[in-house]
Amino acid sequence: MSEEFETDSRQMLGQLREAMASESAGQARLDQITHLIANSMRTEVCSIYLFRDDVTLELCATEGLNPEAVHQTRMKVGEGLVGRVARKGHIVNTADAPSEPGFRFMAETGEEIFHSFLGLPIQRLGENLGVLVVQSKRTREFKPDEIIALEVVAMVLAEMTELGAFLGEGAALSARHQQPVLLRGGSAQEGAAEGHVWLHEPRVVITNPIADDPDVEFERLNEAVEQLRIGVDAMLDGAAGGDKDQLQVLEAYRMFANSKGWMRRMEQDITRGLSAEAAVEKEQSTARARMEQVTDAYLRERLHDLDDLSNRLLRFLTGQGVETGAEMPADPILIARNIGPAELLDYGRKLRGIVLEEGSVGSHAAIVARALAIPLVIHAKRITTEALNGDHVMVDGDQGIVHLRPDDSVATAFRDKIAMQAAAQERYASIRDKPATTVDGHTIALHMNAGLMADLPSLDSSGADGVGLFRTELQFLVRNKMPRRSELAVIYGNVLDAAHGKRVVFRTLDIGSDKVLAYMKPNDEPNPAMGWRAIRVGLDKPGVLRMQLQALMRAAAGRPLTIMFPFIAQSEEYTDAKAEIDKALTRERALGHILPENIEIGAMLETPSLAFAPDKFFRNVDFLSIGGNDLKQFFFAADRENERVRRRYDTLNVSFLSFIERIVDRCAKTATPLSFCGEDAGRPIEAACFAAIGVRTLSMRPASIGPVKSILRRTNIGELRAVIHAARDRGDQSVRPAVMDYLRQKS
Numbered sequence: 001m002s003e004e005f006e007t008d009s010r011q012m013l014g015q016l017r018e019a020m021a022s023e024s025a026g027q028a029r030l031d032q033i034t035h036l037i038a039n040s041m042r043t044e045v046c047s048i049y050l051f052r053d054d055v056t057l058e059l060c061a062t063e064g065l066n067p068e069a070v071h072q073t074r075m076k077v078g079e080g081l082v083g084r085v086a087r088k089g090h091i092v093n094t095a096d097a098p099s100e101p102g103f104r105f106m107a108e109t110g111e112e113i114f115h116s117f118l119g120l121p122i123q124r125l126g127e128n129l130g131v132l133v134v135q136s137k138r139t140r141e142f143k144p145d146e147i148i149a150l151e152v153v154a155m156v157l158a159e160m161t162e163l164g165a166f167l168g169e170g171a172a173l174s175a176r177h178q179q180p181v182l183l184r185g186g187s188a189q190e191g192a193a194e195g196h197v198w199l200h201e202p203r204v205v206i207t208n209p210i211a212d213d214p215d216v217e218f219e220r221l222n223e224a225v226e227q228l229r230i231g232v233d234a235m236l237d238g239a240a241g242g243d244k245d246q247l248q249v250l251e252a253y254r255m256f257a258n259s260k261g262w263m264r265r266m267e268q269d270i271t272r273g274l275s276a277e278a279a280v281e282k283e284q285s286t287a288r289a290r291m292e293q294v295t296d297a298y299l300r301e302r303l304h305d306l307d308d309l310s311n312r313l314l315r316f317l318t319g320q321g322v323e324t325g326a327e328m329p330a331d332p333i334l335i336a337r338n339i340g341p342a343e344l345l346d347y348g349r350k351l352r353g354i355v356l357e358e359g360s361v362g363s364h365a366a367i368v369a370r371a372l373a374i375p376l377v378i379h380a381k382r383i384t385t386e387a388l389n390g391d392h393v394m395v396d397g398d399q400g401i402v403h404l405r406p407d408d409s410v411a412t413a414f415r416d417k418i419a420m421q422a423a424a425q426e427r428y429a430s431i432r433d434k435p436a437t438t439v440d441g442h443t444i445a446l447h448m449n450a451g452l453m454a455d456l457p458s459l460d461s462s463g464a465d466g467v468g469l470f471r472t473e474l475q476f477l478v479r480n481k482m483p484r485r486s487e488l489a490v491i492y493g494n495v496l497d498a499a500h501g502k503r504v505v506f507r508t509l510d511i512g513s514d515k516v517l518a519y520m521k522p523n524d525e526p527n528p529a530m531g532w533r534a535i536r537v538g539l540d541k542p543g544v545l546r547m548q549l550q551a552l553m554r555a556a557a558g559r560p561l562t563i564m565f566p567f568i569a570q571s572e573e574y575t576d577a578k579a580e581i582d583k584a585l586t587r588e589r590a591l592g593h594i595l596p597e598n599i600e601i602g603a604m605l606e607t608p609s610l611a612f613a614p615d616k617f618f619r620n621v622d623f624l625s626i627g628g629n630d631l632k633q634f635f636f637a638a639d640r641e642n643e644r645v646r647r648r649y650d651t652l653n654v655s656f657l658s659f660i661e662r663i664v665d666r667c668a669k670t671a672t673p674l675s676f677c678g679e680d681a682g683r684p685i686e687a688a689c690f691a692a693i694g695v696r697t698l699s700m701r702p703a704s705i706g707p708v709k710s711i712l713r714r715t716n717i718g719e720l721r722a723v724i725h726a727a728r729d730r731g732d733q734s735v736r737p738a739v740m741d742y743l744r745q746k747s
């Protein structure tokens, strides 16, 4: 960059700062800024467009276009050149705007006489806040120096917008962070919650984006980076010889902390007039914008690392930390980009709700949230930038909706919903100790799924008949090193104690696929859900399986024990796994441990192949449990983790239901006890249909037991079976419409 431009850019920032410091507020301040940018850039026009709502941009100030158009001209994201800049978050630089594809002529602005157009996104940490445009009559493209200078200005504008610098009496812009916001994400745990925002990692606020003296800023940056490097080195020393993955992340940190390119770019931004923290944040913004675009998982992780490192650096520079001194509200709703299971467990049950910007339904955090029955919304884009500590927030975990700073009408409607849910809970409580006996006299056993000690109190409160699925992997997932046999024996023993003699089905470790242990080498598999997971790992590397089996036997110590193997795809896998139990028994006997009173051994049917296994297999197992989550994804070839397809096929699709019915028939023939333990077992309509086609045991999350019992007690499943068969014979794709009609008539 030429000396001349460095000085120009610094001068421009100097003037900007004066504008910021001036008495003028809101509109006057914006007008002043467009005026001085146009002057410095020697262009006839400078305009600032800011987002009015998620999709609409509004011309908020202009030098050179028709002043009457201010606050009148609006456009949608993607519309015209300005809309294009906003949508893509990329610069548009053209010598002849009217001939650009997508150019939209706005008569009211009088812009047709301007040929050259340079538009830049006003972005803060990957979030688009608006668009900055300069235009001139002369046909010419803007030079790289000019673009860089304007980028720096756009960065400062972003900070000013964030700080509300353009708000003021009479200003047409309304206060960001004061308005109600509705965010749509995905549901990962149902339930409704009202409370106040608690940010897991409060943002660092930059109050001084512009600096006078670059030398002072260089020094500040260098000092902070030095502190950062020392910190990373200390972490590396501390982790030496330990966990490989953690080391890998720290090595990546060190690489970034010593990256010359990163330093150079930040120093250049300081030369152009930014403060050290603004320079760090500008780099962070660029990395975030890239993060949105890269699809390569490894690269995304590294960009995450850089983001994390930038946050640390900002904390050093601003003295603001995670510990902001803010007090956690009494009714906290946790807001985070993402969170690990262990951190979530630390918060525990005091959280009313959780909203994540990222996350996935099968993530460990989601599993923990479910275990704690805390409503969880994932993929709530922008929540961490929109929410401030203490904001009033309502979380609708059923619909995946978040109302941030809701207005009164929304809050009232939402509270009605919470009240209705509470009333329903009361109804369910009244039938808690009654059996799930249908109108035509069939009793369905309702068990609960669990995975943490924290789940066990639900066994009493939900009225579950037992634990139909205890997912043992959670004990492994929430730790950062492999648990020891003795530790596991204590945990499993506590589970059995808490169950007070009710049956607990312990499923052996189901890792792989989405459940990756932090302390095991990740397998770079092209399709992990169909890869080396669950019993496949257990049989190929039996050390952990053996350890777990021994821990279970020691926990049972004279009591009955039930063990289930996950993901059995062919009969031999079951025979081999069962042989491990026999070996473990022999070992335990030799060591003089008390053996379980008896052991029931079952398999999960999660791949269609097992439904076609020989009769001998069905006779050999003590019981089978349909893992509907996996079975459905393989039946329809629709990834259960992929938001695009996971809801595409109805569980009540005739093909799937007929398939389940076939499994029921096979089990009936061999007198093999059968249960269904996927998520669908907890959905009342689905549960009633499963019962109608002959499934007599269902296992579900505890909160579903009330609603499922309630529908079963009101339904004649013989009649429902006839409705299902009639729909199938008619050729319906899904039996759902017919079933819904029938249930409506009966209610």
Ligand code: PEP
Binding pocket: 469, 471, 510, 606, 626, 627, 628, 629, 630, 631, 677, 678, 679
């Ligand atoms: C299933 O696949 O239905 C199941 C219960 O197991 P998980 O959800 O743990 O894979």
Ligand code: MG
Binding pocket: 606, 627, 629, 630
């Ligand atoms: Mg499964």
